[in-house]
Amino acid sequence: xxxxxxxxxxxxxxxxxxxxxxxxxxxxxxxxxxxxxxxxxxxxxxxxxxxxxxxxxxxxxxxxxxxxxxxxxxxxxxxxxxxxxxxxxxxxxxxxxxxxxxxxxxxxxxxxxxxxxxxxxxxxxxxxxxxxxxxxxxxxxxxxxxxxxxxxxxxxxxxxxxxxxxxxxxxxxxxxxxxxxxxxxxxxxxxxxxxxxxxxxxxxxxxxxxxxxxxxx
Numbered sequence: 691x692x693x694x695x696x697x698x699x700x701x702x703x704x705x706x707x708x709x710x711x712x713x714x715x716x717x718x719x720x721x722x723x724x725x726x727x728x729x730x731x732x733x734x735x736x737x738x739x740x741x742x743x744x745x746x747x748x749x750x751x752x753x754x755x756x757x758x759x760x761x762x763x764x765x766x767x768x769x770x771x772x773x774x775x776x777x778x779x780x781x782x783x784x785x786x787x788x789x790x791x792x793x794x795x796x797x798x799x800x801x802x803x804x805x806x807x808x809x810x811x812x813x814x815x816x817x818x819x820x821x822x823x824x825x826x827x828x829x830x831x832x833x834x835x836x837x838x839x840x841x842x843x844x845x846x847x848x849x850x851x852x853x854x855x856x857x858x859x860x861x862x863x864x865x866x867x868x869x870x871x872x873x874x875x876x877x878x879x880x881x882x883x884x885x886x887x888x889x890x891x892x893x894x895x896x897x898x899x900x901x902x903x904x905x906x907x
Contacts, residue, residue: 692716692717692751692752692781693716693717693718693719693748693750693751693752694710694716694717694718694719694751694752694753694754694781695718695719695720695721695722695739695745695748695751695752695753695754696718696720696721696722696736696754696756697721697722697723697742697745697753697754697755697756697757697766697770698721698722698723698755698756698757698766699721699723699725699728699733699738700756700757700758701758702756702757702758702801702819703721703733703756704733704734705803706754706756706783706801707733707734707735707736708734709783709785709803709804710783713785713786715783715784716752716781716783718736719736719739719748719751720736720737720738720739721733721736721737721738721739722738722739722740722741722742722744722745723738723741723742724741724742726741742766742769742770743773745770745773745775746773746774746775752779752780752781753770753775753779753780753781754780754781754783754799754801755767755770755780755799755817756801758819758837759837759855760817760819760835760836760837760852760853760854760855760871761835761853761871763799763817763819763835763853764817764834764835764853767799767817767835777798777799777816778798780798780799780816780817781798781799782796782797782798782799782800782801783800783801783802784796784800784801784802785802785803785804785805785806787804787805787806788802788804788805788806788807788808789807789808790808791808791809791810793810793811794808794810794811794812794813794814795812795813795814796814796818797814797815797816797817797818797834798816798817799816799817800814800815800816800817800818800819800820801818801819801820802814802820802824803820803821803822804822804823805822805823806820806822806823806824806825806826807823807824807825807826808826809825809826809827809828810828810829811828811829812826812827812828812829812830812831812832813830813831813832814826814832815832815833815834815835815836815852816834816835817834817835818832818834818835818836818837818838819836819837819838820838820842821838821839821840821841821842821858822840822841823840823841824838824840824841824842824843825842825843825844826844827843827844827845827846827847827848827864828846828847829846829847830844830846830847830848830849830850831848831849831850832850833850833851833852833853833854833870834852834853835852835853836850836851836852836853836854836855836856837853837854837855837856838856839855839856839857839858839859839860839876840858840859841858841859842856842857842858842859842860842861842862843860843861843862844861844862845861845862845863845864845865845866846864846865847864847865848862848863848864848865848866848867848868849866849867849868850862850867850868851867851868851869851870851871851872851886852870852871853870853871854868854869854870854871854872854873854874854884855872855873855874856868856873856874857873857874857875857876857877857878858876858877859876859877860874860875860876860877860878860879860880860895861878861879861880862874862880863879863880863881863882866880866881866882866883866884867883867884868880868883868884869883869884869885869886869887869888870886870887871886871887872884872885872886872887872888872889872890873888873889873890874889874890874891874895875889875890875891875892875895875898876891877893878890878891878892878893878895879892879893879894879895880894880895881894881895882894
């Protein structure tokens, strides 16, 4: 069984820990976190071994970044790359309930929890996180570091940009796109393209500003 180091003592790390233990995918050696007050404590039985800077010390273990925000995962991956940790060192954690049909692709460092569905010709980039019961339909294309909260549903041919974030139970109409670093709110119904970096919410979804004002009808 391959050894695994989890980066970040987070709720997502606990979910991954439970998943890989029950499935026997990996032997979790421990957790790395920059909060020095966590040193020596355990996260659901997994010891916090040190900070992220200690990752190169575990040469024989795979690594999985368990931060829920895509931008945060990206920052850590870039930091680890500067320390010489290359893409081949990253694990991919997929719950046994998830089927990956022929023609679908899942990138390294990605996490797919229980009952995620991929139908046909779905492409997920690296370090993508999909929480339980996310649905990817035919020809969806998801860029690196995107995040999907529980219950998100994508229609066919949807494009999700780099480090975009989709809130719980939101949905995206077929053939539309969500731009890089964009955010879609909980329960939103996206019927048209979301530009890079914008936050959209509501039914139908519209752009909102920092004060929560919703643009458009």
